[in-house]
Amino acid sequence: MIPEELQLIIDTAEESMKEAVSFCKKEFSHIRAGKATTSLLDGIKVNYYGSQTPLNQLASVSAPEARLLVVQPFDKSTMEDIEKAIMASGLGLNPNNDGHIIRIPLPLLSEERRKELVKHAKEVAEKARISIRNTRREANDEIKSTVQEESLPEDSRFESEDAIQAHTDKHIKNVDELLEVKESEIMTV
Numbered sequence: 001m002i003p004e005e006l007q008l009i010i011d012t013a014e015e016s017m018k019e020a021v022s023f024c025k026k027e028f029s030h031i032r033a034g035k036a037t038t039s040l041l042d043g044i045k046v047n048y049y050g051s052q053t054p055l056n057q058l059a060s061v062s063a064p065e066a067r068l069l070v071v072q073p074f075d076k077s078t079m080e081d082i083e084k085a086i087m088a089s090g091l092g093l094n095p096n097n098d099g100h101i102i103r104i105p106l107p108l109l110s111e112e113r114r115k116e117l118v119k120h121a122k123e124v125a126e127k128a129r130i131s132i133r134n135t136r137r138e139a140n141d142e143i144k145s146t147v148q149e150e151s152l153p154e155d156s157r158f159e160s161e162d163a164i165q166a167h168t169d170k171h172i173k174n175v176d177e178l179l180e181v182k183e184s185e186i187m188t189v
Contacts, residue, residue, distance in 0.1 A: 005146050006160040013139035013164055017132045017171040024128035024175050028182045031121055036063040036106050041071070046085040048078060058082060059102075071095070071102040109186075117186045125179040129172055136168040 002010070029039040038061045045052040055061065059073040059082060071086075073079055079097055086095045086104065092113070096103045109117070140161055147157040 001156075002159050002163065003150075003152055003156050005150060006143055006152070006156055009139055009142050009146065010160060010163050010167070013135050014167045014171075016135040017167055020128045020131040020135070021171050021174045021178070023131070024124060024178055027124040028121060028178060031117055031124070031182065031186070035066040036069050038063055038069065040091065041069065041086070041089075044085050044089050046078065046081050048081060055082065055085065067106045067108075069093075069104040069106065071104065072100075073102070076100070114186050118183050121179060121182045121186065125175050128175045132168055132171050132175070136164055139164045 029037070030043045041055050041061050044055040046055055046058055047053075048058060055071070058075070058078050059071045062070050062072075064070055071082060073082055076099075079099070079102065083095045083097050083102060086093055086102070093104050093106070096105070143157055143160045143164070146152070147154065
């Protein structure tokens, strides 16, 4: 039986690990795979009257075809700013502005670009893994000090550390599975 003080540390650590997995999922949604998804433009911020505003607050984004994104600004005066932000995003997209809407054709990914995207996905996954491992280390340190301060039995310390390790393994496995899926998405022509 794990004492309440230690269970609280374990629960907090697990929450933090879940956040790392969520971060990984969110970052993967911004990495382009084969077909158009509106989430591809989620991270883009547009300079709107001197402040950085998320694109989805200035325009509606849709994917009417597998290789096309359409951005329809709510205010036509923001067209050029939106276009500049998309070009500066580093996604390798070339928007076409017709005065009413912005069409963004998605070019086929070259083998080289696919490998770059996979490399980026691996970096994101590694950041998530590092975050999970750091959480484990911090939780274990906190468990050790709590056991000493509260004069709790050593067995409860080992039991708690085992629980932390189980959560660590589970969440790292989740990140690895997400990476595997994203890698196959990117490499599928």
